Amino acid sequence: MSDSKRMKAAIQQVVQELMDGVMKKVLVSDPFVKEAHHSKKPLYAVLVPDEIFKGSHFERRFVTPFGKVWEKLAVVAATEGLGYGTMGHRIDGYVREERLHRIAETLNRLEHSPKREDKIRPDWATELAYIKAGKGELIPVSVICDLYVEDTVNNRRYAFELKAPLPNSDQTKVSKEKILKLHCMEPPLVDNAYFALPYNPYGSRENYSWSFPARWFDMKHDDVVLIGDEFWDTIGGTGTYNAFISAINEIAAEYKERIYREYLGIEPPEYSDATLTTLQEPGEVYRV
Numbered sequence: 001m002s003d004s005k006r007m008k009a010a011i012q013q014v015v016q017e018l019m020d021g022v023m024k025k026v027l028v029s030d031p032f033v034k035e036a037h038h039s040k041k042p043l044y045a046v047l048v049p050d051e052i053f054k055g056s057h058f059e060r061r062f063v064t065p066f067g068k069v070w071e072k073l074a075v076v077a078a079t080e081g082l083g084y085g086t087m088g089h090r091i092d093g094y095v096r097e098e099r100l101h102r103i104a105e106t107l108n109r110l111e112h113s114p115k116r117e118d119k120i121r122p123d124w125a126t127e128l129a130y131i132k133a134g135k136g137e138l139i140p141v142s143v144i145c146d147l148y149v150e151d152t153v154n155n156r157r158y159a160f161e162l163k164a165p166l167p168n169s170d171q172t173k174v175s176k177e178k179i180l181k182l183h184c185m186e187p188p189l190v191d192n193a194y195f196a197l198p199y200n201p202y203g204s205r206e207n208y209s210w211s212f213p214a215r216w217f218d219m220k221h222d223d224v225v226l227i228g229d230e231f232w233d234t235i236g237g238t239g240t241y242n243a244f245i246s247a248i249n250e251i252a253a254e255y256k257e258r259i260y261r262e263y264l265g266i267e268p269p270e271y272s273d274a275t276l277t278t279l280q281e282p283g284e285v286y287r288v
Contacts, residue, residue, distance in 0.1 A: 003080065003081075004239070004243055006080050007076070007077065007080035007081060007236065007240070007243050007247075008243055008246060008247040008250075009247075010076040010079075010080055011073060011076055011077070011243070011244060011247040011248070012247050012248075012250065012251050013076075014069065014072050014073050014076055015069070015073075015247075015248060015251060016251060018065055018066065018069050019255045021065060022058075022061055022062050022065065023255075023258060023259075023262070023263070025061050026057065026058050026061055026263055027262060027263060030061065032053070032054045032057040032058075034050050037050065037053055041053075051264070054263075054264065055264075058259070058263060067164070070162060070164075070198040071087045071146060071147060071162055072087075073198075073244070074147050074160070074162060074198070074231075074235055075087055075147070077232060077235050077236035077240050077243075077244065078147070078149040078150075078235040078236060080236065081235065081236025081237040081240050082149055082150065082151040082152065082153075082235065082236060082237060083150055083151060083152030083153065084149065084150040084152055085147065085148070085149045085150075085235065086147075086148050087146065087147060087148075088144055088145075088146070089144065089145055089147075089148030089159070090142060090143070090144045091142070091143045091144075091145065091148070091159065091182065091185075091189050091190065092140070092141075092142050093140075093141055093142075093143075093182075093185035093186075093187075093189045094138040094139060094140055094141065094185060094186055095138070095139055095141045095181055095184045095185055095186070096134055096135055096136045096137065096138055096139070096184070096186065097134075097136035097137045097138075097139050098134030098135050098136040099131050099132065099134035099136070099184045100134075100139060100141070100181075100184075101134065102130060102131040102133075102134045103131055103177060103180045103181065103184070106127050106130070106131060106180075107173060107176065107177060107216075110122060110215060110216055111173065111215070121218065122214075122215070122216055122217050122218050122222065123218060123222075124217065124218065124222040124223065124224045124225075125222075125223075127180075128180070128183060131180060131184060132183070132184060138186060141181050141185070143159070143178045143181050143182055144178075145159040145160060145161065145178065145182070145193070146160055146161050146162040146163075147159070147160040147162050147196075147235070148160075148190075149235050156191045157189070157190045157191050158190060158191060158192050158193070158194070158234070158235070159179075159182050159190045159192075159193040159194070160193070160194050160195075160196045160226075160231075160235070161175035161178060161179060161193075161194070161195050161196065162196045162197075162198065162231075163175065163195070163196070163197060163213075164197070164198075165197045165198065165199050165200060165201050165210075165227075166201065166210050166212075167197070167210075167212060167213050168212050169212040169213070169215055169216070172195070172212060172213040172215070172216045172217065173215075173216055175195050175216075176195065176216045176217065178193075179193045179194070179195060179224060193224070194224055194225070194226050194231075194234070195213075195217055195224055195225050195226070196225075196226040196227070196231040196234075197225075197226070197227045197228070197231065198228070198231060198232075199227075199228050200227045200228045205219075205220060205227055205228075205230075206220055208220060208227060228241070229241035232244055256268065
């Protein structure tokens, strides 16, 4: 089996295991019971069709386990692409004391910057240069990164803080602190560390406009930020993004049909070639 076929099969296995688990839950272990819904929420039941709440019941049982699927898919892509990937990897190193002070100073300035025209804007290159100029005693530091990847051919190592595409401010602050520490370790224990989002709900990088991470990173310009295809191709090599899309599209129709028939109890709508829904960007769907 070729590398691309192996990656596709591995990606599909992760998604299939997730979807099979969700289907088992909503059909067998935790189904939507109309009578129970009517008893618990009689007013809702009178005003709103049961099908709406049945859909909400499915969504809650789908979204929760999906929270970790991006990390699992990233490990697959990294392992099949560059050679090795793992979640929750601990990196123990040393950072000079003044650099640690400057990291705290930089984060505090961004957090407490006035909400005016003179507000301090994040600038990764400038901040990192200032922090790395710090001297002092070497202090032991541990960082647990969301995703750790090794390029086994070129002997390069990468760390990633992998967050949902709309992260909150606190998550992003913690991630930036960890990434700064990784960049400041002596000797360096990774070749690069990034803040990564698995897909872009805004389409293009220049249109990304979720305000919370923008407090900590220039999401449109900082090269430490990877979004969507930039992330997938970095962890798996060129073409990983397209392999990801192809793998998901191949199995999507089967699960949609099962949800319609087995869960909702209705026939799937008739799709033509002109209206088939396909995945174009991880996490986004378009009509093509």
